[in-house]
Amino acid sequence: MNGIARIDEQSVIKAYARWAPVYDLSFGPVADAGRKRAIDIINQRKGTLLEVGVGTGVALPRYASHLTVTGIDLSPDMLRIARQRVRERKLTNIAGIYEMDASELRFEDASFDTVVAMYVMTVVPDPVQVLKELERVCAPGGEVVIVNHFAQDHGVRGWVESFMAPAARALGWHPDFRAETITDITTLDLVETVKLKPFGLFTMLRFKKADDAAEGASSGAVDESPTAI
Ligand SMILES: C[S@@+](CC[C@H](N)C(=O)[O-])C[C@H]1O[C@@H](n2cnc3c(N)ncnc32)[C@H](O)[C@@H]1O
Incomplete structure (x- = not known):
């Protein structure tokens, strides 16, 4: 587990059942600065987008309408709010919202042109396996965007991190998670790293998947009958 303690799936579901009503x-x-940066990049892209750990769907209304968006999350309570948001905002570009484990995505290889995971990698029980799944479902030439808190133990940010530690623990974050956990093992090319507000506490990592197969994404279909939005 690369020195990262395992947070189990049931604990995630339990924690986010409590968070769901107050999360937004x-x-x-x-x-929000991190989401905005990622969304600005994503909205320049075309085709299909998978948002992993979509949560309450706070980003969904902000994706450009030319993108076909699929969201997945482990927490039924967070997803209930995401589905309600899709209905109330009449978001017609949302192809599906699924209850699914990010470490076992039920999508074919190369299903999406863009894959994004915001504030998810330190919450998932097995971040290394999740990274493999993000890589697998991303099409050749596609992009994977990760926004997260990564540990740093000095300077203003170190102080802010200690201050925020109780809230971070409540969200199920692992405070020792370093960006290298991702960058050292990924098969993707890191093309951009941006430190984000507040205090550089969050970082956006933007990766590109090699274009060797030169094909676009497949349909993004799940390998079973999809649940209605
Ligand atoms: C801090 S929230 C981030 C939500 C949203 N991306 C945002 O920007 O606010 C983390 C989300 O990751 C989800 N999550 C945790 N483990 C997961 C897993 N193994 N598979 C899918 N989602 C997971 C949680 O249920 C929660 O909705």
Whole structure:
């Protein structure tokens, strides 16, 4: 597990059942600079987008309407709010919202032109396996965008991290998670690293998958009958 303690799936589901009703008002605003940066990049792209750990769907209305978007999450309580948002905002470019484990995505290889995971990698029980899945479902020439908190133990950011530690633990974050856990093992090319507000506490990592097969994404179909949005 690369020195990272395992947070188990049931704990994630339990923790986010409690977070769901207050999530948008609590963690929503503090993490918004990271979402905005990722969404700005994603909206320049074309085709299909998979949002892994879509949560309450706070980003969904902000994706450009030319993108066909699929969201997955482990927490039924977070997904209930995401589906409600899709209905209330009449988001016609959302292809599906599925209850699914990011470490076992039920999509074919190379299904999506873009894959994004925002504030998810330190929450998932097995981040290395999740990274493999993000790589697998991304089409050749596609991009994987990760926004996360990565540990740093000095300077202002170190102080802010200690201050935020109780909230971070409540969200199920692992405080020792370093960006190298991802960058050292990925088969993707890291093309951009951006430190984000507040205090550089969050980082966006943007990766590209080699274009060797030169094919676009497949349909993004799940390998079973999809649940309705
Ligand atoms: C901090 S929230 C981030 C939500 C959203 N991406 C955002 O920007 O606010 C982390 C989300 O990851 C989800 N999650 C945790 N482990 C997961 C897993 N193994 N598979 C799918 N989703 C998972 C949680 O249920 C939660 O909705």
